[in-house]
Amino acid sequence: MSSDYSYDEQGQFFPFFILTVTGLVTFPLTYSLFRKSTDNDALAPRIKSDYTSKHGDVVTSLRAAQKRKQRKIKRVIFVVLGWALMAGMVYLIIVTQTIVPKIWNPYDILGISESFTEKQIKSHYKRLSVKFHPDKVRPDPSKNETLEMLNDRYVELTKAYQALTDEDVRNNYIQYGHPDGKQSFSIGIALPQFIIAEGNGKYLILLYTGLMGILLPYMVGSWWYGTKRMSKEGVLMESANRLFRHYNEEIDEGGIITALSTGKEFEAVLKGDQAESGLSKVESRITAEGESAPFACGFSVKDKEKLEDLDSGVRRKVLALLWAYLGRVELDDPALTKAKFEVGAIARTLNQSFAAIAMAFGSIGPIAGSFKANQHLIQALSPKSSPLLQLPHINDKVAAAIEGDSKSHLSVQQFMDLPDAERRRLAIGKDLLSEDQYKEAISVGKQLPYFRVAKAFFKVTGEKVIIPSSLVTLVIKGRFIPPGTESVPAIDELSLEDIDPAEDDLDALMGRKKKTIKGPDGKPITVEDNSVLPPLTFAPHYARDHSPKWYAFLSDSKQDKMAVPPFTFDKFDQPLFDGEGKPTFNMQTLKAQFAAPPQPGHYTFCMHVVCDSYVGFDTKMEVTLVVEDASKAAQMEAEDEISEPEEDSIAGQMRALKTGQPVGGEPKPRRNKDSSDEESGTDEEEDDTSDTNTDTEDES
């Protein structure tokens, strides 16, 4: 009995091994490569418009370049190599003959069928032994036989015969598959012979050192430093640090723009002699007198001073280009124009990082500033310019003509709400819009997704009142009504209610992707939540595709601090527009969960619903959160107890856990009618006994 390792000399097994290992890596990679893109930007519908800005081709080429950058070249190469390797292995498997180890079978050796009786076997063996006995036959030189071979053959025959007749030998055969007892076995390693062949050792060590000593540390190191190099918001750590240094509580939008110019990312765009070339030209263009503002790019004197305080170099050029981008200033130079659009797109990514920093500080001023900066960067508008510039063909001059001599700007909604004749009178004319341009502008305006909040209230799922420290849901109901839509249908009161899922519906209670609507018989039923994407942002100057997101957050208006950090909404449960691009006026539900304050009382918050892509589409309203004392809440529930509690219901058990009371006080599963009057909503009378806001700090 011996057990030694045999290597795969014939190359039978290692192709299988390599095929499996490569397949394990290649198949998932291929899947990830060919999976249908879940990227919002690719799937979202577009706002229909034929409008291209003057430098539309530059913007388009920059967008395409960005997409190319996002394509995973490395992954493609890897997958191709993987498939090539697998194909090679399959080829090897096919061409290599497989050697099947022979199984020792006495019937085959004797040349008889298995149905032979012992008697027949005996007689057959006798005949064979006469024929093959080494004493009887002579070696046949023509068949290249020797005496030994004849001997062996005879021994084999005898063994086979014994295996079938002799008791001991038969036992051996049954147990070990061979009449001689246990045979030696070998363990194969699926490595080709050449790997361990004499003389190849040094190459192997070299390979091993290369893999373990150089490649592995390099990959781990590059991964580690890669994660440390980029911040969570996807900007370089260095840029995030600089933004943090530039943060202050009084920063306004112009200040944010100035801070954004510190980004390290810009250095890659403006390399070498690009760092300063054309700076004086850009500066003279942006500081020239504008149509409606003192400067063409629309910045304030303070911002101008900030620009002039900078040393010339990349940063100063970036800031100048950024202002040129925001002011839509013509630069008459292909290189500068390209840099201008690129800089605008990068600044928006940096602004994400600034928003995170502002959020950490919690002051509402800079947070609102960063949201505004985001909108303005996407729409290429300077902070104080008119929101009307978001519409195609409208420039400073047209906007000024439309707004007349008013101090405040007209928002897109206000303009679109004017009667058509009035709009035409203001916008069409010599030096203003032509008929076609006007139509284009209006058609785009009527496709912009303006989210109009209908109602906002607080509730705790499955409860009547909000008790301290419970998990409150802020429910925002609203509809997408594009500016200038005529005949907006009235709000369906039923759609304003937020229905709790039935108590036996685990999926919905666990917060899986479902939503609850009221079934035909009035019972809540839960249907699959289909996520609908809003149309891609109409931003002809922004060098990236961007799908709009909405943010909802609560602020404490007395302290100017953020109370509940923003929740992001980029998908909705009902379609915004129908197939023909007409608004559907579906009631959308936005939900955000947070923990209620630990003390009972009335808390008045300022709720902000902000769209990150369009200027002037923000909503700000006051909401009151009424937190009841836990004992009072329990009492209230005991009062309107109607029927026997359902001890086996999940809500019942949760309630028992929460209050520590026996389930005796459990109310009947609520009917939907109740929900609307018990939530503390915006329509509550406001007696503000909030005790949180008393310590407003006084300056000095």
Added chain:
Amino acid sequence: MFDIDWKGLALPFAYLIVLGGALMTFSTIYRRRKAAESANLAPWFGPHLQRDIYLSLLHLDPEEGAEKAPKVPDGVLRAALLRRAVEDIERLIHIKTAKQACGALLQRGSVGDDLWQRFLRAEKEMEEELRDVVTEANALAPNWGSIIFQSAHEIAANTKLRQRLEEIQAQTDAEKAWWDKKRGQIRADFMKELEESEKGSTKDAHEDDAVVVDSPKK
């Protein structure tokens, strides 16, 4: 005695040497880089001008030919120290507000580790600076150290308020011009409707002007 196959042992030894060498190189390079990084960390705050003024007043070099340095009046020294304290208060407020945010951002991975290192160092420097100011204040006048920062805080707050006021005041001219223009326009429109008594009403309006435009100073 033993027959050692030195040639055969060469390979394992080479392996050990290469391994040890690689690890050592890594650690030295890493440490050197770390040290260089922390040495090169940019200071959180810019140069402290007020402190420099105070210190140079305190250690004035004697002029050429003169034996003793000119005596700086106590009042000037005190004023310089107070200015220094005001600047310190501003920096202190900045550090106090930034600390929590910086920590939270670091934990989330939104800002880098070196920013935090710089911050901690600035905080330490600030403590030293405050202590120094207190001792200096006590040296100039007994027990001043305990109240110097109170006064400095008030000065800082007042300066801020004044700045805000000035900013608002600075807008007056633009606003005034705009309102003038607006009024002129409204008046022109009005005139078209009432074409009869032109001259008389313009004069009246001028007198109105002065009343409306007069914005309260302070």
